[in-house]
Amino acid sequence: MTIDKDLFINAGKRTITMETSAVQALESRIDDEFTRACELILNCKGRTIVTGMGKSGHIGNKIAATLASTGTPSFFVHPGEASHGDLGMITKQDVVIAISNSGSSAEVVTLLPLLKRMNVPLISMTGNPSSPLAEAADARLDISIECEACPLDLAPTSSTTVTLVMGDALAIALLEARGFTAEDFAFSHPGGALGRKLLLKVEDIMHGDGEVPKVLQGTPLSAALVEMTEKGFGMTTVVDNDNHLCGVFTDGDLRRHVDQGLNISKATMADVMSANPKTIHQDILAAEALNIMETSKITALVVEDDQHQPTGVIHMHDILRAGVI
CATH class of the missing domain: 3.10.580.10 (CBS-domain)
Incomplete structure (x- = not known):
């Protein structure tokens, strides 16, 4: 197959431009809802549980890892597995971040009544403010986009990038609120170069x-x-x-x-x-x-x-x- 090399260049640049614009649009959404989400996590006596299906789940895994390494105890729970026993990993002392671009992923929505019954604070990250997930949440983070970078507007691209950036924004805001230091970071990375630099005496x-x-x-x-x-x-x-x-x-x-x-x-x-x-x-x-x-x-x-x-x-x-x- 022979393809014009400019196609690759143009597609790559277009993707970066579209995703950059989607991320820039997030700045105006760092508002009272974002503050409420930070307060819920900061005041949590347990852990921050992140959940999401498919690509949202992959991004959720990264967000949980970032939170955990920056001073917020956190881990990822797969929503499908939660309905088959893993819900026991969530306690009344925890707070849940549920991610779904549509806000109506069946596996995530199934958990909502159970989380409400446990009285677990819920933070939604969704692109649909009228969705079941957003309406059930105590804090609603808007990760909506105009369109995906995918020319078919199907493959999660811009939406997952925006979700990851919103997660990073949460993690860094919490890091600063906790007064988290480089030495604190090193304690959770003892095997890395930073850990050796900051911990070795x-x-x-x-x-x-x-x-x-x-x-x-x-x-x-x-x-x-x-x-x-x-x-x-x-x-x-x-x-x-x-x-x-x-x-x-x-x-x-x-x-x-x-x-x-x-x-x-x-x-x-x-x-x-x-x-x-x-x-x-x-x-x-x-x-x-x-x-x-x-x-x-x-x-x-x-x-x-x-x-x-x-x-x-x-x-x-x-x-x-x-x-x-």
Whole structure:
């Protein structure tokens, strides 16, 4: 089959234009009904149950997932399965968001008397304000469109896009009302890059105990180099007799002192160490440690406790291996 390539381009652009217009029309519908829907969800002591058939159900699944990941406990219930036992998943403490473009999907409408009997608050998302679903709802969200992007005006395209955007609007409005933070978001995404960035602390990946390179201030430079080589961090901490951190000595310090003509055989750590080094506490986020390293142009940080005693070392490679990027 040979088809003019312009057909593909024109159809794609027309679809985007039509769906963009449909979404833009939503702005005027963020009104008192939207506020009422937000209040019902915000005041809910249980969970937000999302339901819908067909393509509305697919969109409902995404809306439930977005709500759940942004601070609103939520899950999707299939309306067909609800009539065969899954209605038991809905309690009197919950609120229901029912999605149907026509507002008369049989499986959804069947649930309405049961939800009313349970006195469960109902939020409708429908394109027909006179439909059974809209009339039964406590809050009515208008997701009507002029026409589908489908040239047959049959396949749910613009309608599902508009529904998804309305769901996102709900989720973000609720997120802001709850004061939901990036750290809260990370707790529901512990396996993702954001979770690693926002939850992983220095203590989770630092090298501690016997792995920490450590020498006294009076230690000869030659002996300190042995300690640095054995521990493999390209540096060593320098402490006093009470194990308080006095400074650090790095490969870079060694190169600078050699260039200055230092007598390696006679120097001690007190002569060559860098005092007041950059340090970090073990409770600090690993992402912050990375930021300090990048800003200071160093590759390792000493971890010290409240008594200024070195308890660990964290290297940039440790942070990168942990996926904190």
